[in-house]
Amino acid sequence: MKCVSLVWLSQTDLTNLNAGEGEANFIDVKKYKRNGREYPYVSGQAMRYYLKEAIRRGLDDEYEYMCVPNDKGETCGDIKKCIGCDLFGFMTTIKKGTILPTHPEGHPGGAFTRVSPVKVAPAMGLLPFDDNAVVDFLTRRHRMAGGKMEGDIVNVEIGVNLYKGGIAIDIARVGGEERINEKERTVKIEYFLEEEERKKRISKVLEALRFLSNYSKQARLLTDFTPDIILIAFQDVYSHRLQKALTLSGGVINLERLEAVLSDVREYSPWIIGGVMPGVIEGEEEVIAKLEELGVGVKRTNEALTEAVEYLGRQNLE
Helix, strand or coil, X not given: CCEEEEEEEEEXXXXXXXXXXXXXXXEXXXXXXXXXXXXXXXXXXXXXXXXXXXXXXXXCCCCCEXXXXXXXXXXXXXXXXXXXXXXXXXXXXXXXXXXXXXXXXXXXXXXXXXCXXXXXXXXXXXXXXHHHEEXXXXXXXXXXXXXXXXXXXXXXXXXXXXXXXXXXXXXXHCCEEEEEECCCCEEXXXXXXXXHHXXXXXXXXXXXXXXXXXXXXXXXXXXXXXXXXXXXXXXCCCCCHHHHCCCEECXXXXXXXXHHHHHHXXXXXXXXXXXXXXXXXXXXXXXXXXXXXXXXXXXXXHHHHHHHHXXXXXXXXX
16 A cells, blocks of 8 residues: 545635735635636645644644644654654754664754655635625724723635645655665665554544644634545555546536546555535535445545544555
8 A cells, every 4th residue: 555545525614714915904815716716725734734733632642742843843853753743744953963763873963854744735715716705804902002902903804615625645654764775776665663553643644634623713713624525545556646536517526527537546546435424515416326336435424534544454554
């Protein structure tokens, strides 16, 4: 097994999940343009943060560790000990002589970078923003010198939408680091964790999708951003192809595209499962029928993620 690939759709209520640059009294929504129209999106950096915080909330504090970045944004860099540094990579500065699993003889010192085994896509809004949005306002109360209270009016863009998100987990690099054989000029991954511990860390990413939280503006714009429709593929080839499976055409999922992508992915995926939350999209019955026709089992989203974790636990990662 080389990769776990996931793509999903999530329907939101009125919210502002990821603000743009804005102005002093205007908080906008990050947007992209397609065919001259604006659509909202949530940046990949924000999605990684939501995912990491969901994993952090589920840790067993007695046995599991996930460091917090320092004031410079640097992390510990110990992938054997730290779940976050292992799964999401890092760029940090290591003192000369520091003993790490990757440098048992002592690190030479300087910059140290790890590429993230967990790849996260921006969440792309699929419905035009202007058709599904409104400008709300709030007041900021603050105390001036002398104890006088003042208030500022702030305008906030909020909207409802259907977002597409995605993750690809490079299984081969979880729990290990590349070692270059200078003599043979070859690269081999050296693992610092047992296979069962590697599978536990991968499972934490899958489990975290059920409990995504910590989005912006939630004190007064509470929303659920967990997957409503999801596809999960366990692949023998590292590929991002599954990310194109869920596209809209005329407001409904494009079944022709869905079939083409899944037919491709199935060639190197021994197991694919889908999850559907009722009432999220039009043509739901046709989508379920097409998935079943293609040999994809369809469950509720929570059941699909739970079964994916159970399937992973039975597999050999080598």
